[in-house]
Amino acid sequence: MLKKERITRHVCPRNCYDTCAILAQVRNGRIVNITGDPAHGYTRGKLCAKGYSYLRRVYSPDRIKQPLRQCGRGSGHWVPVSWDYALEMICQKILDLKHRYGSTLPVCLNKYSGNFGLLNNAIEGLFNQLGPTTQVLGSPCWSAGLDAQTFDFGNNYNSNPENLRKAGLILLWGVNPVWTAVHSLPYIYEAQKEGAKVITIDPIFSETAKKSDLYFQVRPGQDGYLALALAKIIVEAEKEDKQFLQNYSLGWDEFREYLKSLNLNKLSRECGLNQQAIKFLAGLLINHSPVFIWVGFGMQRYANGGQNVRAIDALGALTGNLGKAGGGVHYANLRIWNMFKFNFHKTGYKNRYLNINRFAEELNQLQEPPVKMLWIANRNLFLQDANLRLLYQAIKEIELIITIEEFMTESTKYSDLVLPTTTFFEETDVVPGYWHHWLALNEQAVPPLHEARSDLDIALMVSCKMNSLEQGSCTFPQSGDASSFLDREFDDQAYSLLGIRHWSDLKDSPAKVNIPDVCWEDRIFETPSGKFEFYSQRAEQAGHPLMPALKEQRKPAAGKYDLRLLSPHSQHSINSQFQNLDWIKAIKPEPAVLIHPDTALLKSIVSGSMVRILNDYGEIVLKAAVSGAVPRDVLVCYQGIGDLNINRLLSGENTDMGSIVTGNHGLAILDTFVDIENQTD
Amino acid sequence: MGFLVDAERCIGCHACEMACKNEYQSEPNVRWRKVYPINETEYSLPERNHLSLACNHCEKPECLRVCPVRAYTKREDGIVIHDQGRCIGCKMCAMACPYEVPQYNVRLKKMEKCNLCDGRLDQGLKTACEAACPVEALSVIDFNGFTKYGFVIALPGFPDPSITKPTTRFIKPRIGAQVRRDQ
Numbered sequence: 059m060l061k062k063e064r065i066t067r068h069v070c071p072r073n074c075y076d077t078c079a080i081l082a083q084v085r086n087g088r089i090v091n092i093t094g095d096p097a098h099g100y101t102r103g104k105l106c107a108k109g110y111s112y113l114r115r116v117y118s119p120d121r122i123k124q125p126l127r128q129c130g131r132g133s134g135h136w137v138p139v140s141w142d143y144a145l146e147m148i149c150q151k152i153l154d155l156k157h158r159y160g161s162t163l164p165v166c167l168n169k170y171s172g173n174f175g176l177l178n179n180a181i182e183g184l185f186n187q188l189g190p191t192t193q194v195l196g197s198p199c200w201s202a203g204l205d206a207q208t209f210d211f212g213n214n215y216n217s218n219p220e221n222l223r224k225a226g227l228i229l230l231w232g233v234n235p236v237w238t239a240v241h242s243l244p245y246i247y248e249a250q251k252e253g254a255k256v257i258t259i260d261p262i263f264s265e266t267a268k269k270s271d272l273y274f275q276v277r278p279g280q281d282g283y284l285a286l287a288l289a290k291i292i293v294e295a296e297k298e299d300k301q302f303l304q305n306y307s308l309g310w311d312e313f314r315e316y317l318k319s320l321n322l323n324k325l326s327r328e329c330g331l332n333q334q335a336i337k338f339l340a341g342l343l344i345n346h347s348p349v350f351i352w353v354g355f356g357m358q359r360y361a362n363g364g365q366n367v368r369a370i371d372a373l374g375a376l377t378g379n380l381g382k383a384g385g386g387v388h389y390a391n392l393r394i395w396n397m398f399k400f401n402f403h404k405t406g407y408k409n410r411y412l413n414i415n416r417f418a419e420e421l422n423q424l425q426e427p428p429v430k431m432l433w434i435a436n437r438n439l440f441l442q443d444a445n446l447r448l449l450y451q452a453i454k455e456i457e458l459i460i461t462i463e464e465f466m467t468e469s470t471k472y473s474d475l476v477l478p479t480t481t482f483f484e485e486t487d488v489v490p491g492y493w494h495h496w497l498a499l500n501e502q503a504v505p506p507l508h509e510a511r512s513d514l515d516i517a518l519m520v521s522c523k524m525n526s527l528e529q530g531s532c533t534f535p536q537s538g539d540a541s542s543f544l545d546r547e548f549d550d551q552a553y554s555l556l557g558i559r560h561w562s563d564l565k566d567s568p569a570k571v572n573i574p575d576v577c578w579e580d581r582i583f584e585t586p587s588g589k590f591e592f593y594s595q596r597a598e599q600a601g602h603p604l605m606p607a608l609k610e611q612r613k614p615a616a617g618k619y620d621l622r623l624l625s626p627h628s629q630h631s632i633n634s635q636f637q638n639l640d641w642i643k644a645i646k647p648e649p650a651v652l653i654h655p656d657t658a659l660l661k662s663i664v665s666g667s668m669v670r671i672l673n674d675y676g677e678i679v680l681k682a683a684v685s686g687a688v689p690r691d692v693l694v695c696y697q698g699i700g701d702l703n704i705n706r707l708l709s710g711e712n713t714d715m716g717s718i719v720t721g722n723h724g725l726a727i728l729d730t731f732v733d734i735e736n737q738t739d
Numbered sequence: 740m741g742f743l744v745d746a747e748r749c750i751g752c753h754a755c756e757m758a759c760k761n762e763y764q765s766e767p768n769v770r771w772r773k774v775y776p777i778n779e780t781e782y783s784l785p786e787r788n789h790l791s792l793a794c795n796h797c798e799k800p801e802c803l804r805v806c807p808v809r810a811y812t813k814r815e816d817g818i819v820i821h822d823q824g825r826c827i828g829c830k831m832c833a834m835a836c837p838y839e840v841p842q843y844n845v846r847l848k849k850m851e852k853c854n855l856c857d858g859r860l861d862q863g864l865k866t867a868c869e870a871a872c873p874v875e876a877l878s879v880i881d882f883n884g885f886t887k888y889g890f891v892i893a894l895p896g897f898p899d900p901s902i903t904k905p906t907t908r909f910i911k912p913r914i915g916a917q918v919r920r921d922q
Contacts, residue, residue: 092761094871104873110757113764236750240873243750247874263917268788269750273917330920338918630753640767641760645753645774689920 062086067095067565069489069498070109071178071482072632073171073199075239077491078105079498079568080112082483089113089483089503097567100220100494101241108630111641115481116507120465120638122478123508131459131474141509144475145523151458152188153528155430162189163410164430168417169194172436172635175487175500177514177543179403181435181462184517186405187534188524192429195411198442200355201716201724202363203389208718209594209602210371212584215577216391217383218495223248224384227346230258231370232281233354236265237629239493243269249350249384255342259284260356261624262694263687274339277330278622278692278728279360282369282608284336287325289373290317291340299378306581307375309593309605316605328608343377348385356626359728361612364715368597368606375590381578393573394490394497397552402535402543413722415712418448434461434469435513438634441468441703444710444725447675462516465638468701478510485512486540488561495571497556499564502540514540600718612711614731619673621657623707623730624694631698649699650683653734654690658682661734668737671695673730676706679737693734707732740817740855740881741796741906746894747913748876751776751789758871759793759853769842771853772868777896788912790896791877793853793868794819794840795905802832802841802852810850817882817906818855826850837898838905855879882906 068080079095092112096103125144126136139147155164167185172178185191207214222228222245235242250256250271258267259274259281267273276284292298293314303310326333343349351374357366367389374380374387412420417439421429432453443449453459453472461473470476482489483503490497506512511519517534524532541562548561556569563569578590585591598604614620630646631637637646651671653663663669669682671693680695680702688694695704707730712723756772765771772793796819803811803819810825811832821832821841828849832841841850856866860879864870869877890908892900897909 090764093758104871105754105758106873107753107757110754110761110871113761114767236752240750240752240754243874247748265750267917268915271915273915275918275920277920331918335918641757644767644770645756647776 066501066503067498067568068482068500068503069568071173071175071487071489071500072635073174074632075235075491075493076101076106076241077174077489077494077496077498078109078241079496080105080109082503084503087504089116095498095568098496098498099570100496102244104241106240107645108632108636108642111636111639112481112483114639114641115464116483118465118639121508121510122463122465122476123510124478125509126476128474128476132471141511141519144477145519147458147475148460148520149523149527151431152524153531156189156531159427161427162191164192164427166192166429166432167194167435168414168432168437168439169435170197170414170437170442171199172438173482173513174491175482175485175489176398176547177485177487177512177540178436179400180514180517181433183402184520184532184534185433186403186407186409187521188532190407190409192410192412192424194414194417195720196414196716196722196724197720198415198444198725198727200358200390201720201722202713203353203355203358203367204719205600205715205717206358206364206367207371207389209597210368210375210585210591211578214390214392214719215574216388216493217386217577218575219388219493220245221384221576222246222350223252225249225254225348225350226384227342227349228254228256229349229351230256230266230270231351231353232260232356233352234260234264234266234626235352236269238627255346257339257342261689261692262626265629274331274335275689277328278624279357279362279366279611280329280608281357282362282366282606283325284329284331285366285369285373286317286320286606287322287329287336288340288343289369289376290320290322290325291337292344292377293317295340295344297344298376302378302380302581303376306583306589308585308587308589308591313372313592313605343373347379348382349374349377349379350384351379351387353387353389356728358713359724359726361711361714361726361729362608363713363724363726364602365606365608369608372592372606375592380590381576381581383576386577390492391495392492394495394571395492397555397571398490398547399549401546411721415444415722415725416710417443418445418452419710421452422448428455430456431458432456432460434459434473436462438467438469440472441634442705444705444708444727445675446703446706462513464510467634468703477516478508479516480506480510480512484510485514486544488544488564495573495575496568497564497571498568499561501565512540514543600715602715609714612726612729619731619733620691621732621734622692622728623671623732624692624728625697625704625730626694628696628698633697637698637700648681649702650681650695651734652683652685652688652694654688654692655684655686657690658684661736663734663736670735670737671707671732672735673707673732675709678702678704678706693732740879741908742793743878743880743890743908743910744791745876745910746788746790747910748874749789749791750874750876751791752873754871754873755791755868755877758867762856762867765851766844766846769844769851771842771851775896788896790894791868792838792897792907794855795838795903795907796855798904798906801835801837801903805831805835807831814857818857820854820857821850821852823847823849823851837902880908
């Protein structure tokens with residue numbers, strides 16, 4: 059008999075630049091192989107190492123197979139329960155709290171970016187239909203840069219990144235695509251083949267720096283000073299784009315005067331590069347065109363984060379690179395997400411929003427009413443949040459903690475109830491990305507494994523249960539499926555942008571979204587003035603300087619914690635994800651902190667020494683790896699070192715910007731200061 | 740036939756290695772292809788280079804010479820094939836191979852290694868690793884037909900090629916310039 063075999067289309071929903079399209083080969087109800095989808099014009103049939111490990115995730119024996127109740131939080135004593143029991147427990151608690159406090163505000167949701175599938179927002183939709191609830195607002199990640207570009211350009215758009223191939227000079231500024239966006243490399247290589255120079259600017263000699271023609275080591279968090287120094291040199295040489303500045307910018311005269319007032323010696327000292335090096339780089343910017351500046355999510359995770367990005371935007375503008383194919387300053391693209399109205403998300407209630415980056419602090423301070431039930435979705439809160447000590451405190455008063463997960467994690471340890479959820483191969487959805495200009499569909503390749511349910515199904519089931527216990531207590535739909543929800547999300551405008559008649563047409567191929575290939579090509583910006591704003595009233599209204607001006611950088615206390623700890627994204631995980639898979643474990647290097655040879659000598663540390671990294675917030679113990687790739691005053695410990703939990707060391711300081719676009723300021727993760735001690739002493 | 744590893748293009752992303760595992764759904768600790776980080780001290784600057792290596796399909800395969808049960812054969816096109824059906828898991832090949840290529844499968848109690856995707860090649864497909872490489876740094880070359888120059892037979896970190904004459908060839912990485920911080 060012939061084996062039943064079919065190919066299904068998928069798209070990776072992780073918080074990643076590339077949002078790759080995937081094909082799954084399904085034989086007799088089991089996925090036997092996956093490959094990249096060649097019909098996707100940007101990812102072109104290739105996946106990253108994490109992507110190829112997906113079947114280990116789907117068919118992992120460690121998947122959570124049924125709802126689990128922990129008898130005694132932290133006890134590890136898990137008892138399998140039925141879905142009905144779990145739903146009853148959740149809904150009774152919600153109703154009980156509602157009656158005790160006269161409001162649903164004690165019910166709190168903490169959700170972030172674990173799964174960017176459109177319908178994975180269903181839990182938020184559910185919360186929005188329960189009554190006024192407490193929810194977190196903001197992003198620990200990209201907030202500061204989003205606001206900066208909103209002040210300068212008026213919105214967050216990028217050019218189709220395939221335009222990299224048309225660049226004459228590529229500045230990879232605080233971004234490590236060799237690790238975090240491998241699909242961009244072919245376009246960068248194409249540009250190089252045509253004669254483009256590729257330059258990496260980073261405090262760390264990253265893998266991307268290695269593949270570049272030139273590497274500039276900037277002092278951490280001081281990127282803005284380098285941008286201002288470059289701008290000053292270019293303007294002094296009268297090489298700015300006068301035509302652009304005259305017609306399409308606001309506040310150029312003021313900005314020019316501001317540049318004049320800056321002292322090059324000071325700028326050079328602040329950014330850590332000597333004037334000769336900066337002048338050389340300025341020369342490259344003058345003599346190459348177009349210049350494609352890719353602003354990574356690195357330099358904006360500091361107290362000066364937003365200002366750093368504004369300074370780089372200004373550099374891109376005055377060199378006349380905005381709106382050019384192969385040029386521009388690119389950070390993120392919200393156009394694909396903005397195609398959707400998130401109809402199932404809307405609320406008529408007045409929710410109480412907590413700052414996602416001060417969650418523990420705000421939770422502790424809440425009264426009238428306090429939070430008594432916490433639901434964690436799409437997030438490994440206890441590994442990825444800051445100020446964890448305070449968080450452990452804050453949850454003591456919470457009566458029920460629920461986590462939706464595929465695997466047992468650090469966060470399930472602190473949960474009372476864990477609900478098993480599906481991988482994206484077991485559900486139907488679309489995934490809007492934030493970098494390339496494509497949209498792809500997830501078909502359901504196999505039915506949900508074990509007793510796993512999609513986020514949408516969980517929301518539907520909770521709504522049913524709520525209504526069966528108390529009619530009208532939840533207005534989220536009680537029936538429907540992914541298809542009916544997607545039907546409501548796609549409107550004529552979306553279809554016309556996608557050039558398809560129905561979302562199910564994406565089963566034939568991912569679709570290129572018909573948005574401008576080159577952003578700001580008409581030089582009409584979405585700022586109040588319609589121009590590029592060197593000088594932004596909106597920034598001032600939000601409490602920032604009118605023009606990009608950097609504050610004194612956060613410094614360690616004298617003689618204590620004088621090393622800066624950088625914790626960028628690792629090669630083989632997305633935040634906390636993927637680390638538990640056996641294939642990934644086999645290739646992932648042992649957790650280690652990178653330390654400069656001179657610093658290591660000073661501290662009597664050699665490669666392989668067990669070291670303790672500590673500050674007032676916590677400590678972690680791991681191996682040291684001596685490396686010339688890092689500067690002397692910096693330790694580097696990549697994210698994804700599992701249970702060692704580097705976030706124990708984070709203070710929870712916020713970035714300067716972020717509240718305009720994401721609702722709250724971002725997390726200044728890289729303003730973390732520590733000491734290092736040899737543990738074997 | 741042999742692999743050509745373009746170390747200038749390679750970004751050490753491990754996609755080749757994982758695509759190989761995905762293709763054959765191999766055991767977690769069995770690595771037919773491995774991406775090795777090259778020690779920083781191998782280059783004058785703190786480079787972080789990588790070598791992506793699988794079986795080198797040697798001209799003089801030691802595995803084939805030492806195997807007591809003739810589990811190894813060398814095809815006319817040069818591919819060294821390991822036949823798991825004949826293998827008794829004695830690990831002689833693993834000891835003889837200078838490149839630590841043959842891997843022991845604990846579950847099957849047998850050896851296994853890269854057969855250069857012989858099945859795929861015979862169907863006219865690319866090897867799984869070559870097809871997966873996002874930067875086209877890996878390819879399979881036919882030594883009878885190749886006309887390109889600029890290949891080398893070893894890079895720092897690769898054992899002495901004189902013992903078994905591997906067919907793997909490399910393109911050297913360029914080293915970019917670096918401007919380090921003054922303070």
